Amino acid sequence: MLFYKQVPESPIRGSTVTLECRYDLEGDRLYSVKWYKDGVEFLRYMPHDRPKIKAFNIKGLKVDVIRSTNTTVVLDNVQHSASGIYKCKVLADAPTLDEDADEKKLVVTETPxxxxxxxxxxxxxxxxxxxxxxxxxxxxxxxxxxxxxxxxxxxxxxxxxxxxxxxxxxxxxxxxxxxxxxxxxxxxxxxxxxxxxxxxxxxxxxxxxxxxxxxxxxxxxxxxxxxxxxxxxxxxxEQRDMRPHITYDRETYQVGDNVLLNCTSSRSRPAPKLAVYVNDRLLIDADVRTKVDTHPDGFQTTTLAATIPVRQHDVSRAALRVKCQASFVGLYEAVGEMSIPVGQHTGDHRAPYQHQRPQHSQPPQRPPHLGSISSTQDECLTKAMKILARAWVAYQ
Structure with missing residues (x-):
């Protein structure tokens, strides 16, 4: 019996794989062709049966029975679970013609x-x-x-x-x-x-x-x-400072008042998704109103408006701590924070304290990756930002 078998060694995950088992019975009639993975039969071809091809369920293998024949087996959308040792076995009507092909190893790899x-x-x-x-x-x-x-x-x-x-x-x-x-x-x-x-x-x-x-x-x-x-x-x-801008409607508040707060993102494309936290408690959608504006140059801004009741248990050190977080399609996060005065007067109701940080689930983003330095002034600004960032880490 002349025998030939071909199994791809390293197919790509998600691709279609064709296994070949070619043979010459030298005049004898074919009785069956069987395919095994790791010693377990997963396909059988018997020309005298109806249907001729029968596939057996093995986890991780998706056999295309329609495209498979007496000499080929087609596996669709192969995954890592399809990796293993493959063997075909050919049996002729003559009892002396029963032969196994050599085993072949198949390892599914990731996309190159x-x-x-x-x-x-x-x-x-x-x-x-x-x-x-x-x-x-x-x-x-x-x-x-x-x-x-x-x-x-x-x-x-x-x-x-x-x-x-x-x-x-x-x-x-x-x-x-x-x-x-x-x-x-x-x-x-x-x-x-x-x-x-x-x-x-x-x-x-x-x-x-x-x-x-x-x-x-x-x-x-x-x-x-x-x-x-x-x-x-x-x-x-539009600019490197991606922190959202926070404003509110009064200089000071008392317990029982409502804070009318606005959070506006920096200009970007696409527009970020905004979220507001009060003392690390996320305000749900029912508490906020959000809109996205598209400017003539294509950049977008997101504005979030929220009404926040001032409750005694939310006040700490005569202030209400508010954070606005801008998330850019899962790529980056920019955060603005402020302490809104409660029970005391202040001359400035804008954020006295803000900072920006990368999303924890993503690799840290460094200013040189955000774009090319176009001037000496930009280079100096970048160096200054690095120094301030190191100083802030040391302070914390």
Whole structure:
């Protein structure tokens, strides 16, 4: 009996896998073909039965019976649980023809593509999009960059030229940071640069329209014809200070009064979600009114209005502690805090004390990641902010 079996060694999670078991019975009739995973039968082909193919439930395997045959088994949407030792067994009508193929190991791996970019950018600044990918021995068919599902750059090795740019609103690709020589600025040189660095791009002149979902996508040019992709959100802010601004209607309050409080976010795209806390107690939606305004330049602001009753048990050290938190699509949090005076007069009813902090569930965001430094003044301001931040940590 001539025997041949093929099992992909490292399929990608979520892909479709085809297992092959080819044989030559040398004139004898086929009785059955059986497939095993880790010693447990999961598919049987018997040409004299109806139906010919029968699949057995094994956790982690999704067999496509319709596309499977006497020589192939198709597994859909493979997950890590599909990893294991696979074997096929062929039996002919002649009792002497009963043969097992060698066992083959299959290990499901993660997608060979990962996109990296800062989650936020500053108006007029720049961000770098980087998409590391490794298709192994599979040749690259195409690579694409998209914003909100609109293609703005493609790279197809077989084309001449292989790279091509497309106009998408809010997207301006800056090729100069990747050029080895600063004076190379002709369109020809820029095209050549993009061909060699298609998986790493700089976006410059960020505006509100630059915000959105950015995606990189790589496709292979050989079976199993994989397409892998990753997507990240980019939010754009008008300025680095992203703390919401808090105001209230009077200079001082007494127990039993109501505080008419407004919290307004900084200008950004998209608009953040606002939440107000009184002594770390979240005000529920029934207690607040929220609206989002879109400005002519595309930036947005969120305004939250709340009526807060002053209760004795909420007052500590003659003040009501209020916090307004702005959450930007799960990417970043900016917090403004203040103590509203109760039972005493003050000349300023704005926040005497505010601070900003990154969301705990996300990696710390550092000012250099928010955009490029456009002037010496900005650089000095950034250094000053770092010094103040260290001083504040030491103070706490």
């Amino acid at each position: 593509l990962s996109m990296d970019q800062p989650p936020i950018g500053i108006l007029g600044g720049s961000v770098r999009l980087n998409c590391a990918h490794n298709l192994g021995s599979l040749p690259l068919y195409s690579f694409k960059w998209l914003k909100d599902d609109k293609v703005f750059y493609t790279f197809i090795p077989r084309n001449r030229p292989p790279g091509e740019m497309y106009s998408v609103q809010g997207v301006t690709v800056d090729v100069s940071p990747l050029l080895r020589e600063a004076y190379l600025s002709s369109s020809v040189c820029q095209t050549q640069m993009l061909q060699g660095n298609y998986s790493s791009l700089f976006l410059k002149n960020l505006s509100a329209l630059s915000a959105g979902a950015y995606r990189c996508e790589a496709s292979s040019d050989a079976p199993p014809f994989l397409t892998v992709q990753d997507e990240k959100m980019l939010a754009v802010f």
